[in-house]
Amino acid sequence: MKRTGTMRRQAESRGRKGERFAQIWLALRGWRTLARRVRNARGEVDLVMRRGNVVAFIEVKWRRDAGQLDHAIDLHRLRRVAAAVEACAHDYVLPGDDYRIDVMLVAPGQIPRHIVNAWQP
Template sequence: MAERKRQAAEKRGRKGEWFAALYLQAKGYRILDRRVRTPMGEVDLIARRGDLIAFVEVKYRRDVQIAAGAVTPASWQRIARAADFWMARHPSLADCGWRYDLIALAPGKLPQHLQDAWRPGLA
């Protein structure tokens, strides 16, 4: 039973990430990478618009506000370490600025894109 719930959550998460990527593309972003796993942590989406790289966490919940509040400070720190790791392996992007975004999704609602949702050193 627990395995089935985990698989259902994984499927919802993948669907949410796919929809978030589509949403970002419609806003003029180019998706550079998806579901990035590093020894330091993971990032759902890495997108670029102009000279800005956005490391995007995607949360899909029954309500957009619940989704927006679902990322803990510890999660952001893991995402930041993964972003450092990823950027170190992409020196051609060294001149780009970067930030941490959140896309909150819920069934039947428009996505909420929180740009610059978190900064290292802030709780």
Template sequence: MTRARRQAEARGRWAEWLAMAWLVAKGYRLLDHRARTAAGEIDLVARRGEYLVFIEVKARATRAEALDSIGPRQRARITRAASIWRAPRSSLHHLHLRYDLVLVVPGRWPQHRRAAWVPGDSARDLL
């Protein structure tokens, strides 16, 4: 692994830790972190009230870069991974699903975008 890749990995881990702390402070209960599925990894899985929330964390130099870094293919992959993760957990099937985004930018508080995208609804894609 190159030095640049190791640094990017360390930034990503830091951003995920910061996002977890931010969400827990807001009342979310963390269910999983770096959840691995056959479709790929989900950064964070949390519950708040009647919502099961799948959260992608993006750390970039600017918020615009963070938003640009999650395209339609990545959103579709996360949606597939969420279905796989949820399938064996029947106790969570009654919850509403939501896909959130946490943007982490140096020198700023994390920005939590609830319902950042709605699967299958291109009109509401990445709000």
């Protein structure tokens, strides 16, 4: 089924709200935002966050139903995020830093699930 322009805009809006919620959730846990929605020729990274000497490149998945979150991220999507990170990591990672790719799964009324180091090539 094709999405209409209105449906796509609504999904985009919900996704952005999910990203903002994840960003605030992480900030309350000591993470500092370095960037949002980093786009490059290889893809997009939703959030780039720092805590101490760790830089996390975070893919945020928002679903209306928490039951759908188990299927929100897969190997194909993680590979696309990893490619985007590879293209931009040098802009955020300093000498001596560690970096990783995390996933945040967000649904209304649920505590976000933070999957640490979700991508390990």
